[in-house]
Amino acid sequence: MSGCCGSTVAPTPAELQPRAQIAPLDTPQGVQLPDGLPVAVIGAGPVGLAAAAHLAERGLDFLVLEAGDRVAASVARWGHVRVFSPWRYDIDAAARRLLEADGWSAPDLAWLPTGAELIEDYLAPLAKLFGDKVRLGAKVTAISRLGYDRVRTAGRAAAPFLVRLADGQELRVRAVIDASGTYTSPNVLGASGLPAHGEVRFGDLVDHALPDVLGIDRDRYEGRHVLVVGAGHSAATTLLALAELEGTPITWAIRAGGASHSYGGGEADALPARGALGTRLRADVESGRITLLTGFYTHRLRHTADGIEVISRDPSGHEQAITVDRIVSATGYRPDHTIASELRLDLDPILGSTRQLAPLIDPNTHSCGTVPAHGVDELTHPEPGYYAVGVKSYGRAPTFLMATGYEQVRSIVAALADDWEAARDVQLDLPETGVCSSSLAEAQERRVGLATGISGGLLASPLPLVSTPAAASGGCCG
Template sequence: MTAAQSPSTALPVVVIGAGPIGLAAAANLVNRGMSTIVLEQSDHAGAAISDWGHVSFFSPWKFSIDPACHELLDRTVWRSSDADVLPTGAELVSEYLRPLSETAELAPLIRYNNRVIGMSRQGIDSSRTIGRERRPLLVRVESPTGVDDILASAIIDASGTWGHSNPVGASGLPAQGEAASSDWLVGPLPDVLGVDRARFAGHHTLVVGKGHSAANTVLALAELQEDQPDTQITWAIRGRSPRSLYGGGSADELPSRGALGTRLKIAVEAGKVTLLTDFTITNLEPQDDGRLLVASHGPDGNQSVTVDALAAATGFRPDLSILRELHLSLDPVLEAPVALAPLIDPNVHSCGSVSPHGASVLAHPEKNVFVVGMKSYGRAPTFLLATGYEQVRSVVAAIAGDTASAERITLLLPETGVCCTTSGGC
């Protein structure tokens, strides 16, 4: 293709990531007969979810399987699980994503051990504005055989945010001493009752964060404490109240999510867990006795705790570096598409509901480039799989030129019983 030619519709749509949203995008593309390449940096589908396979979803199977994917699987010997059962991450991979990735329709499309290291337009960088749409999109990929460029008619980035955790430091920057304290940091979702049990049994762990990942880890530690009474648990949050995480209890339309908050509240009130509020980590200092001093210096006073391990469930942020040469329109606060940000902003609400949205909300100035799934939420934490499935259905329709289908958004999400409408004490 010469520089003067327009991108051909025969060029493939490149999907980044073979997780649930990436595979759903591929299934929708296949249904429309569109050439597709799926790039997955690991050696199997759903690799990121496998890292926290011991954790159960809040959503049952009926909210966890994409309709287009279900259709592909129904052509095989696959049998769906009980619609109302909550899958673990490992079950979602073994019973859904792996069989899906092995279907006759999707298996030939997926390239494993292919890591995307950059995207652009062929022959021009981000400073060039005239004639961009006449150039094919370019995806640069690193694989075991070297580095290659793939030309594309469209890009759907479903690479997620796993592996790109926010730092422990309260200001969005690493805390002083954070780099030197890596031996004490155990990640946001350690397998406390499984392979990581010895790391926590009889030791003191600090869990930092006010999301469901933090709640899962705190409750797993509390369960371990029943068998190993010397196990100590401290839970630190930056706010003044954990009320938003305690949630709506029985009023939550996802019972498992409501029960999680209720159990957490009981554990704190029973004294099994020490809760520290207004705790904004500024310093981490390894001690001579092999423990870690975690200090909070803030306007409300100074606090500190010395622990054996620190589980930082402080959320994730999208890796935007690979998109740097493309023209994106991102909210400066959440790093989500500007039209999506107000719908998901955790500063003004904490419920699991979100207005239905699709391609028009996710669109960027760079034509036919879409960031979907968890990565589309930027730094907001309230993503549900069903949201991503509707996103990619609409996005694929838009890429195919089916405007009517792209704009016809239908999404019913289970709501939490508590929805915070102010940024104050929630």
């Protein structure tokens, strides 16, 4: 999950041409999905549980299938990270209504929660409202149409979805909202989208984004030379945590010729905690605490007597190398559509999102604050009733924000309830509208120390921010 927000450049006609040649999909309105069956929601994270809340409000039956052994299992993996969006932007509207009707009181809305706090104070109480409709340890391995492979057409839309679980159980459902995320499918370390030579062999010495450097993972890093690869907020978060460890050499490798984009907007950032992240990172680089390598294209890993030699080969063939003890690969994530391989998906060839959504989220032309509101129409595949939502819906684009996911599922559930007026009334208030004030971050700094962040920061994306030692009770994404 590389950094999400930056300068915005309007797309040119040439840039949009490849996608503009594709005719838009027919509207799903009027397609009759099977009745009398629940809607399957895959993933009990923030967006999946928001979908459940909207389904519950509209009286639609549902099941939430969570692969982990606890609610929001992926969030728990970055529970030590503090988000850079305050609570007021982290809570879905339908979820809040249901919780408050049950006597729940919202946390301090100006507080920047950690991942652990998101679960304890919001997601776990929300899931509890749904009782046995939330099934833990229910890993989805495949989705199809009952009696239909991907080729058969006649009568397809009227056939129930068949959801197969890892234990062999099969469920029949009327629609699928896939909020399974991308946290378990990180990008590779290699700079060309392919694994670096030796990457798999040295896997035990390569960690993916946001290890708990100041907590349970401390012994793996303290006193060792660590290489962090990546230019986004997750890389920055890890770098700042490593800088807290005495006697721990740190090298930061990026493909770009400079780190100005990673430093972000500083004091001008609409999210003060996110801006402070870049400011602190710049200070550590300029002081020499962190060694910055630019133009670094990871190509090969090789074992030496002194550690792992990491060799860069740039597009011109120029090589540079560094020898380290451990590597943190903070190179982002990609969607895994394997479970839907028997469904008819229309994926953008570049991003892996729906073809209609791709021009709206393309990181080459958009920041997280300029993504237009979108809903069921942009998320519809040729397979009526299947929707990938949340960060998975964005494919490889790092411009996702949690609030975007909340609006996605609100629109989709309205469509499933045949309320097309509500489904198409999509609205979104994003970062560059100035939703945050500097006083918010200053107040938090006085209470727990300054939050550091990761990409997707504004309205709580699943990308995390590492907490400072004073805030070690949890923390992730902004």
